[in-house]
Amino acid sequence: MAKVGIIGVGQSAFVRGYAGSIRELAFEAFSEAMQDAAIETKDVGATVICSAPEYDKQRSPAGVIAEYLGLTPQPTFYAETLCSSSSTGLKLAYAMVESGLHDSVMVIGFQKMSEITSAESQERMGRGADIQWESPFGTMMPAYYAMYASAYLNHYGAKEEDLARIRVKAATYGQINEKAVYRKGVELEQCMNADPVAKPLKVFDCCANADGASCVIVANEKKAKELGIDKPVWILGLGSASNPVNLAGRDLFNGLAVARMASKEAYAMAGISADQVDVAEVHDCFTIAEMMAYEDLGFAEPGGGPELIRAKETYKEGKIPVNVDGGLLSKGHPIGATGGSQIRTIVLQLRGEAGEMQVKDPEIGLVHNIGGVGLYGNVSILGR
Incomplete structure (x- = not known):
C-alpha cells in the first residue's frame, strides 16, 4: 500500500452567526490549509466538499465552492x-x-447553520431519523441522546455529575482555543444547576450549532516530497460502520455500535491497540457521547468511563488526553466542518504545534466522528 499523509490543515473560527457566504466561509479554512502546506491550487488534484445539505440554501454547493476557490477544472465531489x-x-x-x-486531494467541510432559524434547524435534525417511522413522533437530537444517557446511567450506576465533569473539562480547554465559540470556564455546580433540556441532559451537556469550515489536504508520499513537505502526518488506519436508522432496530444503548466496529477496523489497519493512542478527538455532541466513546474506543472497560473523568485521566496531563481543544461542547458543531476540525487538532498535536493545548510528545492520534445518533461512525488513526 502507498503511504498517504496529511500535508496541510486549516479551520475558520467557529461562530454563531457568520456574516459572509458559504464560499467565503470555506475560503477561511482553505487559505489557512494552503498556507500551511505552502502549495498552489494547481497542486490539488481533486476536491471533496462535505456538508449536511438540509442546512444549505445553495443546491450543489460543491461546484460553487470549488469555483470560488480556483479549484476547477479539477474534479470535485460531494x-x-x-x-x-x-x-x-x-x-x-x-x-x-x-x-x-x-x-x-483536498477535503473541505463547511456548514452555515445560521442560514436557517433554530426552529427550522431542529426540524431538519429530526429528519435525520426515519421520516416514515420515527421522526413523526417528534424526537430531536437531545431526546435521542437523553435515551442513551438514561440507559447508561441506569445500567452502570454512573452519576449526572460524571457527565458534568466532561463539560467542565471541555470548558477548561475551550478557554484557550481561539477557534472556539465558547471560551468561558464553567464550574461543576453550574452544570448541575443548569436548566434541563431532555432528562438527564441539561444545558451544559449539549453542544451548540455554529457556522464554520475546515480543510484537510491529503497526498501520497511521492507528491509530498515533490512539494517539499517535511512533516506529513500519516494516515495509519481508517474504520467506518453504520447502524439501523430506527432505534427499534438496535440492541445496544450503553454505547454506540458504530464506534465499536469502526475503531476495531481502524486499529487492525493501523496495527495498534487502544492503549497505544496518545491523544484523541471524540465526537462530544453531548456529554454522554464522550462518556460512551471512552469505552467504545477501548480507553476504558464497559462502565469504566466515569472513573477516567473523575481521575482527570482524559485531561491534557492524563493517561489518554481527549478533546483538549474543547471538543464540540466548547468549539460548537458546524456539522459538515466538525470532522475536519477534529483531524486538524490531531495533526497539530502530532506536529507539536498545538500551543497551549499541546500534549507531551504524542506519536499516535485518533479521531472519532459520529453521524446522527450513531447512524454513521468513522474512526481515523494518524501518526507522525
Missing part, C-alpha cells in the same frame, strides 16, 4: 454522512490517493 461528513471525506480522499487516481 460527500454527506450527517455530522461525520468531513471524516467520510478523508476516507474518500485516502482511497483516491492510495489507488493512484490522484496524487493529492
